[in-house]
Amino acid sequence: MxxxxxxxxxxxxxxxxxxxxxxxxxxxxxxxxxxxxxxxxxxxxxxxxxxxxxxxxxxxxxxxxxxxxxxxxxxxxxxxxxxxxxxxxxxxxxxxxxxxxxxxxxxxxxxxxxxxxxxxxxxxxxxxxxxxxxxxxxxxxxxxxxxxxxxxxxxxxxxxxxxxxxxxxxxxxxxxxxxxxxxxxxxxxxxxxxxxxxxxxxxxxxxxxxxxxxxxxxxxxxxxxxxxxxxxxxxxxxxxxxxxxxxxxxxxxxxxxxxxxGGNAPFLVFDDADLDAAVEGAMLAKMRNIGEACTAANRIYVQAGVAEEFARRLGERMSALRMGRGTEEGVQVGPLIDARAREKVQGLVDDAVGRGARVLVGGGPGDGAGYFYRPTVLADVPQESRLAHTEIFGPVAPVISFESESEAVAAANDTEYGLVSYLFTRDLGRAFRVSEALETGMVGLNQGIVSNPAAPFGGVKHSxxxxxxxxxxxxxxxxxxxxxxxxxx
Missing domain, CATH: 3.40.605.10 (Aldehyde Dehydrogenase; Chain A, domain 1)
Known part of the structure; x- marks a missing residue:
């Protein structure tokens, strides 16, 4: 260009x-x-x-x-x-x-x-x-x-x-x-x-x-x-x-x-999910608009049996993204909107790491001019970290493990927000149970994007x-x- x-x-x-x-x-x-x-x-x-x-x-x-x-x-x-x-x-x-x-x-x-x-x-x-x-x-x-x-x-x-x-x-x-x-x-x-x-x-x-x-x-x-x-x-x-x-x-x-x-979207992956589809869905839900979206996956809850493998695959996908000025051919990740936005994202990451989270990829700002932040995946993110309760608005994916369905739903609903949630499972009964139990205005079931002009968009609670x-x-x-x-x- x-x-x-x-x-x-x-x-x-x-x-x-x-x-x-x-x-x-x-x-x-x-x-x-x-x-x-x-x-x-x-x-x-x-x-x-x-x-x-x-x-x-x-x-x-x-x-x-x-x-x-x-x-x-x-x-x-x-x-x-x-x-x-x-x-x-x-x-x-x-x-x-x-x-x-x-x-x-x-x-x-x-x-x-x-x-x-x-x-x-x-x-x-x-x-x-x-x-x-x-x-x-x-x-x-x-x-x-x-x-x-x-x-x-x-x-x-x-x-x-x-x-x-x-x-x-x-x-x-x-x-x-x-x-x-x-x-x-x-x-x-x-x-x-x-x-x-x-x-x-x-x-x-x-x-x-x-x-x-x-x-x-x-x-x-x-x-x-x-x-x-x-x-x-x-x-x-x-x-x-x-x-x-x-x-x-x-x-x-x-x-x-x-x-x-605002939103604080939970993204739930159960151990019976198609893991390839779940990773693809997480990329869409997390990285649409560089993560600067109210619908962005903010908290990624993955059942313990597949959490490590999911985080590894997600890290591979995130690290392969090309960052740069949006007008350049092949660029997939542009800058955040301004310096304040980048400072906020870095503060959330630092807080999580300080509480025991592991940085799998990224974890810091990009090089050169502009407000770039590297696509980031964090594992073992504690529930008490600020990341688990704050809308990130950036390319950071915190992975949090859970054991049971009831634990996942309780964690997902533990927020004042209720815009959208995402759910990946191949169990039909679980799909209905969890979709009904999630306290959000929209649910993406085995898909990472819910926005569509022909569908009603909006949230509950403080969303x-x-x-x-x-x-x-x-x-x-x-x-x-x-x-x-x-x-x-």
Whole structure:
């Protein structure tokens, strides 16, 4: 990949705020820098939204809401379909853009563009399937008419680790339902969101339906909107700590909320499992997005009889991964997002080793510029280590042995989080027992990836509220209205 090509891809993305269908500078004229995490170099600067810009975006959304809610569902779906086709046609350039600002290998970034586009295709089809109901009252004297209506203007807050897919996963159902939106992308990865806004404008999304406001002051910009009264829905993907704050800020206005928060995913391997399949599943569950995913396998519990062999095979696979800048051919492991993320991962590894864990492979940062951390496998990780209770968000696989099924389930559920869990076994009865007993919103049974636009994504406990994707994803942006009709008899 040439430097000229990289510069060209960055240059063609708008660097301004997108408000009311127009590109504009921040009211203050402020900008912030976007960094390439693989080199530490500055890619560009983008407009830095302040409170005045946020209110301008909200005003545009509020003004557009009545007309957009009345927009024919088929036409809303066709806008999403055109946006899907544009994303797929530009998979190469949008994937490169994501690699430059976020660091994931180019092949994986291009895969995310395809995954992101699928949310638009899925919800393009759901836009015309918003159904209500009609029934007779029990006493026969009246009729019940039930209709579904858009919630209203929505605040969408997306993370840096999947900068395109988390945008489409929220925008897709909002567009299909007839909601206007204000999107605040993560400070580290605003370019993918701005490129997505340009795609939607080209696809025919009316002015004011979507505004995008990158900012270096997330809390200062979002809180005034949530307490204003015109926002009626907030959808957030990010940490549990920030989610708690947003829930508190949403309480006074009694906002509808969707919260996809942190995870601490257990990955269970029983001694009757297909060990080759389990290792392959662990590689997918652990190393998707360099481990920087809420769905990443965080604690790998392996039954004692196969724990040593599993750890050996996993170590061989991890040590064979090629680390480097994501634009280079054959690279499988890119950098972490920033220096703080790398320091956190190193601290967790040091704590585990200090408590008796053995480093099989990796265990330290990569060489040269950028925020690289070597793919790491730790064996004999004690349950009391911080690794067993903290979301790692990095390429570190801690292997913890267990003796019995009940012990494995108890350890897996010993966390405040409940997003996803993984289970490998060839025993059908065990598969059902353990799947039912695991306290998570999703379970990967003999597979290492659960994310799919056609399936409901979300967690329980401190991992969140609501679901995204699947048939229920659009429900988060719809209210139910009941009309009682008298005088029938």
């Amino acid at each position: 040439t430097a000229d090509r990289e510069a060209q891809v960055v240059d063609q993305v708008p660097k301004q705020l997108f408000i009311g269908g127009e590109w504009r500078d921040a009211a203050s004229g402020a900008t912030f820098k976007v960094e390439d995490p693989s080199t530490g170099a500055v890619l560009c600067e983008v407009a830095d939204a302040g409170v005045d810009d946020a209110f301008a975006a909200l005003t545009a959304a509020d003004a557009a809401q009545p007309t957009w809610a009345a927009h024919p569902p088929r036409e809303r779906g066709e806008i999403l379909r055109r946006a899907y086709e544009l994303l797929m046609a530009r998979q190469d350039e949008l994937g490169l853009l994501m690699t430059l600002e976020m660091g994931k290998p180019l092949a994986e970034a291009k895969g995310e563009i395809a995954y992101a586009a699928e949310f638009f295709r899925w919800f393009a089809e759901e836009a015309v399937r918003i159904e209500g109901g009609y029934s007779v009252s029990p006493d026969g004297r009246s009729r019940f008419l039930v209709m579904r209506r858009p919630v209203g203007p929505a605040m969408l807050i997306t993370p840096w680790n999947f900068p395109m897919a988390m945008g489409t996963r929220k925008i897709g159902p909002a567009v299909a339902a007839g909601c206007t939106m204000v999107l605040k992308p993560a400070q580290q990865t605003p370019l993918s969101a701005l490129a997505l806004a340009a795609v939607l404008k080209e696809a025919g999304l009316p002015d004011g339906v979507l505004s995008v406001i990158p900012t270096s002051d997330a809390g200062g910009v979002t809180e005034p909107l949530l307490t204003d009264g015109r926002i009626r829905k907030v959808s957030f993907t990010g940490s549990t700590a920030v989610g708690r704050t947003l829930l508190k800020q949403s309480a006074d206005q009694v906002l509808r909320t969707s919260m996809e928060l 969140g509220l609501g679901r995204e994707g699947g048939r229920v994803g659009i429900d988060e942006f719809l209210e139910t209205k009941y009309v009682g009709i008298a005088g029938i008899d």
